[in-house]
Amino acid sequence: MTSESVHATKRPELGPLVPEIIALLGGIISAIIVILPVNTFIGLFAGSLTPLVAPFVEEPLKVIGVAYLAAWYPSTITSKTRGFLLGGLAGLGFAFTENIVYLMQGIGPETVIARALLPVPMHIGASSLVGAGLVFLGLTASRGKIQNLSDVFQRIQTYDILYFLGLAVIFHFVYNLMASLNLLLAILALAGGLYAVYRLYQFVPEDFGNLVIDSTTNNDLLQKALSSEPAGYQVRASGSFCPHCGAKVGDGDTFCTQCGERIR
Known part of the structure; x- marks a missing residue:
């Protein structure tokens, strides 16, 4: 039996909505871990710079x-849509719990309402970017190349995942x-950040299997995300790719030869 088949059969498939619940609960648990001990500890040294x-x-x-x-159920996060969705749910769980903690600490209800209107969508948008980066981890795991936590940490430290994480940190x-x-x-920072997240979502293909993220393509993607250019095919260091299926296409092609969808 190959390592790929071992990884694929070690755990049963998750039921409907279970991945979404896990993503949401992960955000809630991390909020408790971050807000109570970590941010409080940082505040002792950073003071007003803690945010x-x-x-x-x-x-x-x-x-x-x-x-x-x-890492362990890669079939649940195999596409752009799943990455953005699960990441956004994690951000929602985190932001909801963060507001509850602040409310319990004595801030006024009006402040909680204000936080619901601004930080909550910010956390959702930023985490959706990190979720997109974790699609690369899922693709690696689906090939049987993730067997332990060491493999997970090594994969997370690669440029493609860190690229999306870096964008989330910058937005935040x-x-x-x-x-x-x-x-x-x-308000302007939130609107601009969410617009950039939406545009980036438009410009990356649904299938990350052929998506190449490297230092050469960094500026190209960001320029497209921040521009008013209509979403279309993606230009990267390794060529042009269909935004629907991720297949490589010629620079002069109007339709994808693999899925038939229009690319220009």
């Missing part, structure tokens, strides 16, 4: 449930920085 340090701690931890699914950091200045800047 600027928080993104570097929270973004990797919010998606512990999604990372678990990607810029929002927190603007929010520390005034409400209008926070």
